[in-house]
Amino acid sequence: MHSDPTDLIHRAQQGDRAAFEALYRAHAGRVYALCLRLTADRAQAEERTQDAFVRAWERLATFRGESAFSSWLYRLTVNEVLLGRRSERRREQRIVTTADPAALERPPGAEPASGGALDLERAVAALPPGAREVFVLHDLEGYRHEEIAALAGIAVGTSKAQLFRARRLLREALNR
Amino acid sequence: MTGPHMDAQLNEYVDGTLAARDRASVDAHLAECAECRAAVAQLRSLAAAAANLPKSIEPARDLWEAIDQRIRHRATGNVRRVSRRALAAAAVLIIALRLYRLLSPSTAHYPPAGQGWAAVQADFDRASDQLSGILAVERERSRPETVALVERNLAIIDAAIAESRAALARDPASAELRRLFAAAARQKVELLRWAARVAAS
Numbered sequence: 553m554h555s556d557p558t559d560l561i562h563r564a565q566q567g568d569r570a571a572f573e574a575l576y577r578a579h580a581g582r583v584y585a586l587c588l589r590l591t592a593d594r595a596q597a598e599e600r601t602q603d604a605f606v607r608a609w610e611r612l613a614t615f616r617g618e619s620a621f622s623s624w625l626y627r628l629t630v631n632e633v634l635l636g637r638r639s640e641r642r643r644e645q646r647i648v649t650t651a652d653p654a655a656l657e658r659p660p661g662a663e664p665a666s667g668g669a670l671d672l673e674r675a676v677a678a679l680p681p682g683a684r685e686v687f688v689l690h691d692l693e694g695y696r697h698e699e700i701a702a703l704a705g706i707a708v709g710t711s712k713a714q715l716f717r718a719r720r721l722l723r724e725a726l727n728r
Numbered sequence: 729m730t731g732p733h734m735d736a737q738l739n740e741y742v743d744g745t746l747a748a749r750d751r752a753s754v755d756a757h758l759a760e761c762a763e764c765r766a767a768v769a770q771l772r773s774l775a776a777a778a779a780n781l782p783k784s785i786e787p788a789r790d791l792w793e794a795i796d797q798r799i800r801h802r803a804t805g806n807v808r809r810v811s812r813r814a815l816a817a818a819a820v821l822i823i824a825l826r827l828y829r830l831l832s833p834s835t836a837h838y839p840p841a842g843q844g845w846a847a848v849q850a851d852f853d854r855a856s857d858q859l860s861g862i863l864a865v866e867r868e869r870s871r872p873e874t875v876a877l878v879e880r881n882l883a884i885i886d887a888a889i890a891e892s893r894a895a896l897a898r899d900p901a902s903a904e905l906r907r908l909f910a911a912a913a914r915q916k917v918e919l920l921r922w923a924a925r926v927a928a929s
Binding site for chain 1: 736775782783784785787799802
């Protein structure tokens with residue numbers, strides 16, 4: 553059954569959970585893919601997907617239709633993931649130190665790549681978190697560096713540096 | 729050679745974000761440097777591969793049930809929240825008007841017993857129930873200790889209201905008992921108003 557997305561959004565804004573479920577069904581795959589690529593972890597991606605839809609429900613009234621609902625939802629998802637990541641990073645910085653920065657470049661357990669889309673997915677998942685986030689947002693999702701900088705709380709120059717680093721690591725991984 | 733500086737330039741070149749003059753300079757370099765031409769080809773191939781990755785990946789399990797559980801008692805945002813706040817304000821106003829009628833000198837116009845006085849109490853009960861209902865919905869938003877505090881105090885005030893109401897039933901003409909009832913009712917209004925404000929903030 554096809555429902556008018558505008559009608560679904562309007563009904564969901566009035567508190568209709570069935571309409572919101574239809575919106576979930578229409579966008580879950582896209583939101584989950586975004587969460588999975590940003591976190592590189594299935595369990596975390598499931599959690600973040602749930603968080604994103606719960607937040608979307610809470611903030612539905614603020615959606616005025618100036619942009620597509622999908623763009624609004626995906627940006628909200630990115631915010632949820634990056635906010636979670638930033639608080640996680642603050643925790644890690646308190647408890648993790650490493651004398652070998654190169655160890656962060658190639659996380660243990662990263663699978664060797666041998667070409668093809670699956671290998672690119674694996675190589676992206678094996679990137680250091682900061683580089684992975686910028687690569688996913690810029691090269692897969694089409695965000696500009698200024699937008700990424702604002703969303704991730706980093707400088708535009710840092711966003712560019714992370715992207716170039718990600719691409720270099722990916723080229724190395726895929727050429728191996 | 730593709731050093732760090734050239735690496736950034738080649739990335740910007742592929743992204744199309746270089747100024748025209750810098751772009752011409754990279755074009756000139758590429759005409760002479762096979763290594764950089766290969767790097768540009770790889771960057772373009774990577775960009776194409778990234779663009780071809782599936783946009784959608786279905787989660788291994790259905791997440792809707794968990795989401796539905798979490799949103800079941802939550803409002804959808806400002807519109808519903810504002811309307812609840814407006815309803816709460818309206819309910820407080822209704823109760824305040826009833827109390828004004830109870831406490832004002834015109835109270836004497838109400839017959840000591842019977843429909844007039846009973847109607848005032850019934851109006852108060854309805855408005856009070858309405859505000860309590862709004863608070864029950866907002867309960868999810870409030871901190872558990874706030875909910876516990878409100879419920880504890882409401883129980884005390886409701887007991888005082890019930891006592892003065894029972895006494896009024898025995899002695900309907902007593903101005904003192906009416907004042908006692910009105911004072912307890914006013915306390916309830918103040919508490920509900922405070923709780924509504926805390927829940928909506």
